[in-house]
Amino acid sequence: MKIARSIQEMKSLRRQCQGTVGFVPTMGYLHDGHLQLVRNAKKENSVAVVSIFVNPAQFAPNEDFSAYPRDLERDCQMLENVGTDIVFVPADTDMYPQGYNTWVIVQGITQYLEGRSRPTHFQGVTTVCNKLFNIVQPDRAYFGQKDAQQALVIQKMVRELDMNLEIIVCPTVRESDGLAMSSRNTYLTPQERPAANVLYKSLMLAQDMYNQGERVAGKIKAAMAELVSKAPGAYIDYISIADIETLADVEEISGKVLVSMAVRIGKPRLIDNIILG
């Protein structure tokens, strides 16, 4: 496994790659959700590249950029174990040198859900992914369904800017009690941890109600909110049932919808989602 510590080094390693390249962009502190993406990248391509970069541009000043968990040595060990070929670990100043001023923005679908709660977040995500795609030049890039809106935004960016890669969205990997794997789960105290699966439980409740014929979004969301309210220390940021294309809230479920939610459990803000229809 090779480690590229600069853009130049990564581009140079890329020129030596033969066959197709599968790419998994991450912010490190890896868990089995990430590793599943890498396994898919490795299986479907000749070369698997993983980037580890805690992207300052996607954190607001009041968010957890400096506190975000980091452990490069452990990450590299995990990546080597699943057959990663190249790890790309650029420095902040390499990615955003002094005077940096170019941004890629996707409008419309970024105004809802995570974009409403975190107004500058997606500009940071699309910009860094655009850069990473240009540096790594993958044939396929792999994202987790846990960050559903992120995957949709990046797919839209790639399609609309005519970029030459395919975005592949892989199922959310969960702990045994249903909690979606996330680097931010590490913020949960042992006391808080049991309550954290309330996101998954409410999504399953939504699934059940839908299966039993309920189509009024408001009724499903109210039942989900009631369930969350019973979890100690849980604070709802949003619960949404939205059109899968536009991400605008729907009142009546007819086509495919994204049921998604953001809930604070103590310190961390956790997100999760399922698709219905």
Next chain:
Amino acid sequence: MKIARSIQEMKSLRRQCQGTVGFVPTMGYLHDGHLQLVRNAKKENSVAVVSIFVNPAQFAPNEDFSAYPRDLERDCQMLENVGTDIVFVPADTDMYPQGYNTWVIVQGITQYLEGRSRPTHFQGVTTVCNKLFNIVQPDRAYFGQKDAQQALVIQKMVRELDMNLEIIVCPTVRESDGLAMSSRNTYLTPQERPAANVLYKSLMLAQDMYNQGERVAGKIKAAMAELVSKAPGAYIDYISIADIETLADVEEISGKVLVSMAVRIGKPRLIDNIILG
């Protein structure tokens, strides 16, 4: 010479190209300035690709998008004569399908000069160039020095998004009286045409004053403005002496500066520039 009329067709032709690709993005209605770019692209690369696309995104609603001169047949004849290999002529709806919502923006240097007079212009330019670069995947793209700010903005975008091509800026090609070649010169009436070289004359005046030791930007700009005011039908939009990196106006000329101007002569708004220092 092959003509690609869709993004898909262009990408497919690109896959068949061997060696390096030189690319000249244009809005058509070609003149010798464009042809000089194509000659350079052809000389320095195995394959020369030219796009013709009047980009709606870089025109404001009050500007001349629908009136912008078009003559595809004549353009193709001229391009064939200089050895162009592929002409890419996408449709508006192919480039900007319904619901299109992704934009590339360069902040900072776009707030001055053309960006101040045309606030949405550069977002359209950077977005379309980003898309064209992804579609054509050139090794080198060629731009004219006449649009000095455009070239700087695109160079910054390419550098900051880590795109894999080189931007090459070629000298402005001029008519015998010094008027910079531009598709918009076609708007000049025979009566207006003689006055149109006042831009070049004032730039030469600036050059002379600089050569004689003048370093106070205000004095040079005042002399240029006075000269322009004597040309019948001329209306100054801006005259600027700016730092070549930031494009912010300078008071005292010390390093390299861009002397640039936009002047209306009757209907058309013409721009021109030189670099001093």
